[in-house]
Amino acid sequence: xxxxxNAPTEEELTYVLEKLRxxxxxxxxxxxxxxxxxxxxxxxRNDDLDKYEKMAGVERVIPILTPFKLVSREFRRQNxxxxxxxxxxxxxxxxxxxxxxxVESYEQxxxxxxxxxxxxxxxxxxxxxxxxxxxxxxxxLEQEGLKILQSVGQTVGLPVVSEVTDPRMxxxxxxxxxxxxxxxxxxxxxxxxxxxxxxxxPILLKRGISATIEEWLMxxxxxxxxxxxxxxxxxxxxxxxxxxxxxxxxxxxxxxxKQLCHLPVIVDPSxxxxxxxxxxxxSKAALAAGADGLIIEVHPHPDEALSDGAQSLNPANxxxxxxxxxxxxxxxGRSMVKEGETNYERNS
Ligand code: PEP
Ligand code: MN
Numbered sequence: 470x471x472x473x474x475n476a477p478t479e480e481e482l483t484y485v486l487e488k489l490r491x492x493x494x495x496x497x498x499x500x501x502x503x504x505x506x507x508x509x510x511x512x513x514r515n516d517d518l519d520k521y522e523k524m525a526g527v528e529r530v531i532p533i534l535t536p537f538k539l540v541s542r543e544f545r546r547q548n549x550x551x552x553x554x555x556x557x558x559x560x561x562x563x564x565x566x567x568x569x570x571x572v573e574s575y576e577q578x579x580x581x582x583x584x585x586x587x588x589x590x591x592x593x594x595x596x597x598x599x600x601x602x603x604x605x606x607x608x609x610l611e612q613e614g615l616k617i618l619q620s621v622g623q624t625v626g627l628p629v630v631s632e633v634t635d636p637r638m639x640x641x642x643x644x645x646x647x648x649x650x651x652x653x654x655x656x657x658x659x660x661x662x663x664x665x666x667x668x669x670x671p672i673l674l675k676r677g678i679s680a681t682i683e684e685w686l687m688x689x690x691x692x693x694x695x696x697x698x699x700x701x702x703x704x705x706x707x708x709x710x711x712x713x714x715x716x717x718x719x720x721x722x723x724x725x726x727k728q729l730c731h732l733p734v735i736v737d738p739s740x741x742x743x744x745x746x747x748x749x750x751x752s753k754a755a756l757a758a759g760a761d762g763l764i765i766e767v768h769p770h771p772d773e774a775l776s777d778g779a780q781s782l783n784p785a786n787x788x789x790x791x792x793x794x795x796x797x798x799x800x801x802g803r804s805m806v807k808e809g810e811t812n813y814e815r816n817s
Contacts, residue, residue, distance in 0.1 A: 471531040471544055472507040472521050481526030488524070492517075497539070497694055504528070508538050510694075535729065537686045539693040540700070545731040551699045553648045553671050554628035556591045556806075558701045559733035563794070563803045564762035566630060566735070567787060568594035570777035571607065572614035575621065580769045582625045584784040588791040591806050592648070593618070593627040594764060598634045599776060600654045607775040615645035622647070630673055630764075636664040643668045653678045653705055653740070656688050666695020673764070675703045675737070678716070682725050689732060702726055702734045703764060704755075706741035715743020715780070718751055723758040735762035739780040745771065748782055749790045756797050765790075 472485060482498070482505055489496045494511035518530045533543045551558040558564050567585035572578050572595040582593050597614030599607065610617070615631060622629035628647035633639050634655055642649055648671045655661050656677035665672055672692055676685045689700050704723060706716025718741030726734045736755035738748045752763050768774045768781040782790065795805045 470509050470513055470517065470521070471533060471538070472509060472527055473529040473531065474505040474507065474526045475528040476503045477505055477526030481524070485521065485524055485527065488521070497696075508544065508694075510538055535686075536683065537690040537730065539698065540686055540689045540730045540732055542729055542731050547731065548733065549698060549700075549731045551671050551701050551733055553592060553630070556628055558735065558761050560761075561802075561804055562591075563756060563760070563798050563805055564591040564735070565791065565794070565805070566590065566592040566594050566762065566764040567767045569768045569774065570739075570766050570781065571596045571599050571609055571775055572617050572631075573610070573775050575617050577769065578617055578621045579624065581767055581784075582621045582627060584769070585767055585787065586625045586627055588784075588788045589795070589805055590627065590791075591762075593622050593625070593629045594631070594650075594766075595621075595629065596632045596650075596776075598632060598638060598642070600632070600634050600652050601776070612641060615642060619645040633661070633665065636660045639664045639668050643670050646670070648673055648701075651675060651688075653680075656680055656685065659691060662688055662691040663695055666692045666697045669697070671699040671701065672697065673701050673703055673735075675705050676707065676719075676722065678708050680707070682722055682729070685722075686726065686730055689730070698732075700732050701761075702730075702732050703737055704734065704741070704760075705737035714741075714747065716741055718742060718755075720751075720754055720758045723755065723760050727759055733761040734759075735764060736760045737764045739764070739766040739777065739782075743780050745780055745782055745786065748780065749786070749793070752790060752794060753797055756794060756801060756803070763794075 494509040496509045498507040548559045567590040595618045599609035630648040631646040632650040633642040650673040653675045706718045709717040738751035766781040771778040771781040
């Protein structure tokens with residue numbers, strides 16, 4: 470349940486928190502204007518609403534039936550805006566993150582970054598710690614790759630996102646990246662979720678390969694309850710019986726997640742399909758489904774990519790897609806960020 474207190478005194482707040490603690494409920498509280506909002510999680514009883522509503526300083530008690538509380542729409546009706554540098558997710562602007570699956574070299578990343586920036590991408594992606602199915606596959610340039618990513622991002626003027634796969638590496642990745650990506654394979658790595666919650670960086674939380682939407686939102690709750698609500702959800706396809714695509718991109722998840730929770734939702738059509746020629750149609754479908762953005766793999770020479778070349782767009786195809794997305798975004802009442810415009814202008 471959520472307990473809304475109206476300008477409580479310190480004693481009133483302490484009293485409520487103590488009662489919750491005695492009842493075995495774990496509580497978090499936030500200040501919002503003159504209100505103090507307490508999120509209490511655990512086994513509450515039917516008569517609790519009445520009991521807490523009678524306490525001094527309490528304005529209202531809101532029962533939240535979903536297992537996730539802080540990220541639920543019941544808790545917060547308005548969309549949460551997540552800010553990465555000057556990029557805002559969850560507003561009117563559709564944000565496009567683009568770049569290679571993995572950072573391979575300074576030259577490869579710079580070439581890609583120049584292309585995606587001039588096409589209108591808002592952020593640059595690039596993995597340096599790669600969670601590969603085979604231990605024989607390219608594992609990423611690790612810290613060297615992060616340095617390249619940060620340097621190229623600064624050179625072209627794009628904030629950067631990179632994946633962190635290990636709780637021990639969170640501080641390192643946070644030093645170089647503007648946003649931390651939790652990959653599909655780690656969506657339920659709870660030690661990692663707890664660690665990124667305290668990293669003070671926005672999080673891109675991908676849906677697990679076989680995760681239900683509820684499990685995905687519970688993973689977001691782990692981060693939110695750790696004190697970080699700057700979370701962007703990313704649908705990237707789930708494993709089904711269908712072998713003709715790498716994953717089955719579950720676009721149902723976009724409106725479902727947006728209905729259940731207040732966080733921005735973006736879509737990854739590259740991992741969602743596994744084939745570059747499916748990226749364009751599914752990007753457009755994702756926007757039509759209400760996605761707040763896309764994360765797209767782009768490589769200057771996809772046939773030479775060290776990972777995920779088959780699903781990477783070349784520069785010409787990315788540029789063409791961005792032109793089409795701009796038209797679609799307009800038709801949907803959204804906007805795309807263009808070169809020379811800041812996201813703030815677009816969101817206002
Ligand atoms: C990636 O973004 O490169 C990646 C590995 O994604 P996912 O975790 O969705 O497979
Ligand atoms: Mn990839």
